[in-house]
Amino acid sequence: MEKKNIDWSSLDFGYMKTDKRFVSNYKNGAWDEGVLTEDDQVVITECAGVLQYSQSCFEGLKAYTTQDGRTVCFRPDLNAARMKDSCERLEMPVFPEDRWVQAVVDLVKANEAWVPPYGSGATLYIRPYMFGSSAVIGVKPAEEYQFRMFCTPVGPYFKGGAKPITIRVSDVDRAAPRGTGHIKAGLNYAMSLYNIVDAHNKGFDENMYLDPATRTYVEETGGANFLFVTKDNTVVTPKSGSILPSITRRSLIYVAEKYLGLKVEERPVALAEVPDFAECGLCGTAAVISPVGKIVDHGKEICLPSGMEKMGPVTQQLYETLTGIQMGRLEAPEGWIKEIC
Ligand SMILES: *Cc1c(COP(=O)(O)O)cnc(C)c1O
Numbered sequence: 001m002e003k004k005n006i007d008w009s010s011l012d013f014g015y016m017k018t019d020k021r022f023v024s025n026y027k028n029g030a031w032d033e034g035v036l037t038e039d040d041q042v043v044i045t046e047c048a049g050v051l052q053y054s055q056s057c058f059e060g061l062k063a064y065t066t067q068d069g070r071t072v073c074f075r076p077d078l079n080a081a082r083m084k085d086s087c088e089r090l091e092m093p094v095f096p097e098d099r100w101v102q103a104v105v106d107l108v109k110a111n112e113a114w115v116p117p118y119g120s121g122a123t124l125y126i127r128p129y130m131f132g133s134s135a136v137i138g139v140k141p142a143e144e145y146q147f148r149m150f151c152t153p154v155g156p157y158f159k160g161g162a163k164p165i166t167i168r169v170s171d172v173d174r175a176a177p178r179g180t181g182h183i184k185a186g187l188n189y190a191m192s193l194y195n196i197v198d199a200h201n202k203g204f205d206e207n208m209y210l211d212p213a214t215r216t217y218v219e220e221t222g223g224a225n226f227l228f229v230t231k232d233n234t235v236v237t238p239k240s241g242s243i244l245p246s247i248t249r250r251s252l253i254y255v256a257e258k259y260l261g262l263k264v265e266e267r268p269v270a271l272a273e274v275p276d277f278a279e280c281g282l283c284g285t286a287a288v289i290s291p292v293g294k295i296v297d298h299g300k301e302i303c304l305p306s307g308m309e310k311m312g313p314v315t316q317q318l319y320e321t322l323t324g325i326q327m328g329r330l331e332a333p334e335g336w337i338k339e340i341c
Pocket of ligand 1: 060184220221222223224225244245246247248249283284285286
């Protein structure tokens with residue numbers, strides 16, 4: 001398979017049109033068989049449910065080349081299951097999970113020339129998404145839906161090393177208790193745009209959201225879960241019903257316990273105890289773990305002992321181990337790596 005002539009390591013996290021995308025339509029109560037098509041345009045009625053009332057959800061995962069030259073992706077069954085949860089919460093029809101994973105395999109195979117080579121640091125980012133496509137004017141679910149998956153090569157998240165970031169404690173809330181914070185709905189991102197632009201304008205990389213009910217517990221950022229490390233090397237991650245269940249975070253917890261022999265606690269984390277932690281990181285598919293060096297709470301600075309130069313030692317170990325598993329340098333737990341070709 002001849003790869004595209006791309007300078008993989010200088011790619012950004014951006015969109016590039018690749019050869020094929022998967023499209024399936026839901027009509028009269030059933031999904032059609034779906035196709036791989038070159039057509040990247042979506043044509044829907046001006047009154048589509050997604051355009052009026054934001055009935056949409058999405059997923060994000062990666063395919064990449066392992067050290068021994070296989071093309072694989074990481075735990076796509078968990079993305080399929082999470083999208084099922086999102087669809088059920090948004091009154092959208094579920095795309096069957098086995099067909100969902102098969103569509104990922106077919107999509108990546110059809111775009112194999114776009115899968116970055118091992119060692120480039122780049123990956124093929126896959127974006128599955130679903131939206132209400134039929135006309136809706138009174139507030140109710142659409143009757144017809146479109147499910148699509150495209151993929152685009154993205155560059156290494158950390159160019160020239162993972163520099164710790166500075167985040168702020170947000171005055172704006174992300175997700176209400178018993179709301180939609182636990183699902184990957186487009187609406188959760190639409191409402192966060194104002195706050196992330198404001199954070200960037202004020203010199204912060206991200207927002208730390210607190211629990212809206214009491215504003216005393218740490219939830220997550222706009223698109224990544226928190227992992228903390230205590231001074232005696234226990235990994236601590238916030239537990240809350242309004243956090244999006246990150247697949248990266250769940251995988252890192254497993255790695256911490258089973259590969260590194262660390263103690264893990266999943267529990268409510270008070271903002272007041274954050275100054276006691278030794279390390280802090282943000283986890284998600286894009287970066288795996290992005291180290292946090294400083295948290296600013298209304299002028300009061302919490303400086304993590306790991307500093308602003310590099311990842312803390314436990315964060316680094318977690319990062320190396322999970323990326324080692326993904327890239328085929330370390331043995332993966334059963335079922336984590338889906339072979340494509
Ligand atoms: C997608 C997402 C994450 C990260 O989840 P992964 O499965 O690890 O990519 C974390 N928080 C939010 C709000 C998200 O939307």
